[in-house]
Each structure stands twice: as C-alpha cells, then as structure tokens.
Amino acid sequence: MPDTVKLASELRAGNRRALSAAITLVESSRHDHQESATELCGELVRAGTREAVRVAISGTPGVGKSTIIDAIGIRLAEQGRSVAVLAVDPSSVRTGGSILGDKTRMGRLANHPGTFIRPSPTNTSLGGMALNSREVVFLCEQAGFDHVLIETTGVGQSETDVSGFSDVFVLMVAPAGGDELQGVKRGIVEVADILVVNKADGQLKDSALATVSEYRSAIRLHTPTGSGPEGFPRVLAASALEDSGLDEIIKSIAELTGWREANGQWQAMRRNQNIRWMESRFREILISRMKASDSVQNLFQRIGPDARASATMFNPEVRKALEKLADNAMAKLEDSIPAGR
C-alpha cells in the first residue's frame, strides 16, 4: 500500500512523479488502489484545496486539438502560468495512433519544464476512465497547476460529458461551406463558450472566415441575451500553423472566467460540477451493489425466461416489474435520508 500522506504532500509540492503515481492510483480499477485513491483525495482535501481553470478543448478527430493545445499551452507557460494537459475520450476507445500523436503533436509543451502532459490511458473501459477524469483534474489542481487543458473528442452522454467538469468549453470546428453548421444543429454550441474555426490558413483561410461569420449569426439567433458576458459564446478564427488567433483564445478564456468570478457564477458552476460528480459516483455505487446482489440477480434469472418466451424481449410486464422494484428501492432510499442537512 502506498504511503498516501507522503504522496499527498509530495503532490502538493508540485512533484511530477507523485502526480503521475497519484493519477495511476485514481485510474486503476483494482480495489486496493481505489481505497488508496480515496485516502489520498481525503488527505488533499484536508490540506485545503486549490482551484485551476479547467478548459475543455473539444472537436472531431483531426480538427487540430493537440496542435492548438501545444501552441496555447506554450504561450500560457511563457506568461508564467503552469499548465497540465489531459486527454479524455468520452465516446469510444481511442485509436491506437492517438497516444503517439499526442506526444509528438505536443512536442514543444512536453519539453517545457513547467508543464505536465498525461495522455489518456490505453485499454481502459469507457465508464471507468471518463468517471475518474474528474479526480484526475482535481489531482492536477492540487499539484498547483493553474490551467488544466482537457483534450476530448466530443460531447458525450451526460455521464461521461467533459462539459460536466470543465469551466470553459472550447469547441473546435473545421472550415466548412454552405449549411454545414453541424454544431448549431446538434445543440453542441449550447455548451460551447468559445467556438474556434481552426485551420484558418492557406487555401482554407477564406472558407474559415466565412464559417466564422456563419457561426456568429447562427449563435446570435440561438443565444438568449443576458445569459453570459457580452459577446459570448465567442466565435474565433485560428491557425496553430500560422500562430494566429491564439492570443484571442487565451484572452477570451480569461475574460470569461473573470466575468463569472465577478458575477457569482463561478461558485454556482463549481457547485453544479460537484453535484454531477456526486450523481455519477452514486450511480456507479448503486450499479456495483446491484451487480453484487444475489437476490437481484436471482430475480433477473427468474423473470428473464418469461421475457424470452413472450413474443418480444421488451416485454412490458417485465418492464413494469422492474419499475416497481426501482420504485420500492427509491422509497426505501428516500426514507433513509435524514431530514435537513
């Protein structure tokens, strides 16, 4: 068993190796590792927590997330900020090449002494990895980083959604012509704070600028006034290749977080993130208890054959029985909650 008190104090002192070891513990599915991880988080909370700005950088594969994180990260580091970079994939198992891609595409940042880069773990089950990402972000904050940049391939389901634990959501899109404003249609823009039309260089430059104006007018239509600072969600053109638009992204992140702090929204947002963390943990615990319960498993075995015998697997009688079971469980659960705080 690792010495979690020592690990916590090394981590808080900014020791990279301690941070890596702590992340490995948190991401492990081994029971004893999970116990140590819980102990470690407890130590860190007792020591007094620190907060970083959590920035999610999202977009389809190949849009240029890693490249822009490298460029933005270096700029932040040169401004005296400390940057941690994480990769989280909420939607699917990452392709084999991506880890190598991250390392080579974040070459400048990887060699910067003040920064920390953690690619997403390989062969980790979908749920486990995305669930524990919250803890990984927390560990980076406690190690003293003031910016945590989270690379992610998209907006997942609510359970695994990175927007549930990031403060600023940057959505990257490629230049597109005509009516290809995918993000607006799918409602992704609703969670985006900053929309970056990337690769605004060379032959793609004109089309990128046209895409920017299309998004700007689409967003004006979709955004209720008074829901945020003036000019947000912001649409920007950028090119990591030509080093353009990057300062505007950094400034927009600072402007937005500054506004939220000044308007009492930062606390509300963090509170909301904590509640989502609790929901997600509670769901996970309930499911593991359900799987471990012999009587529940026996019940499934009992009603299972009936469901197969009927014409459909989605037998409404079975569904009703399951709903009743869940209602009974909820009633007991609600009864067990003490009144007040």
Ligand SMILES: Nc1nc2c(ncn2[C@@H]2O[C@H](COP(=O)(O)OP(=O)(O)OP(=O)(O)O)[C@@H](O)[C@H]2O)c(=O)[nH]1
């Ligand atoms: N023209 C141009 N190409 C770019 C720019 N940024 C990235 N690219 C290229 O786009 C490709 C993908 O870049 P990545 O940064 O790896 O993209 P990603 O979104 O991190 O990709 P995944 O991690 O696989 O989802 C690479 O070949 C980059 O060289 C840019 O600003 N302009």
Ligand SMILES: [Mg+2]
């Ligand atoms: Mg990448």
